[in-house]
Amino acid sequence: MSPEEMEQKEEMVLSMCICSSCPSWVECDEKGGYCLPAIGKSNCITDESGCICGGCPVTEELRLKNVYFCTRGSEKEQLGM
Ligand code: SF4
Numbered sequence: 287m288s289p290e291e292m293e294q295k296e297e298m299v300l301s302m303c304i305c306s307s308c309p310s311w312v313e314c315d316e317k318g319g320y321c322l323p324a325i326g327k328s329n330c331i332t333d334e335s336g337c338i339c340g341g342c343p344v345t346e347e348l349r350l351k352n353v354y355f356c357t358r359g360s361e362k363e364q365l366g367m
């Protein structure tokens with residue numbers, strides 16, 4: 287994927303991300319999108335108090351298998367890729 291395509295993908299994911307409505311969300315300078323390898327784990331969310339990624343359009347769009355990307359790492363990281 288070219289840098290432009292990666293940027294477009296990140297913008298698409300951030301525009302659909304529902305992390306800020308999640309019970310585990312911690313308000314800081316982050317915008318979500320933790321499922322993407324370019325973003326990955328959060329630096330401010332540490333407690334797993336529920337994850338709503340399953341209800342996010344990105345999960346369907348990118349056929350994600352995992353949850354808790356903010357604490358456990360991106361989809362690729364959790365798949366061991
Ligand atoms: S799947 Fe989760 S981390 Fe990824 S964009 Fe949706 S809510 Fe955010």
Ligand code: SF4
Pocket residue numbers: 304305306308309310311318320331336337338339353354355356357
């Ligand atoms: S990755 Fe999941 S647990 Fe973390 S903030 Fe987003 S929806 Fe909540």
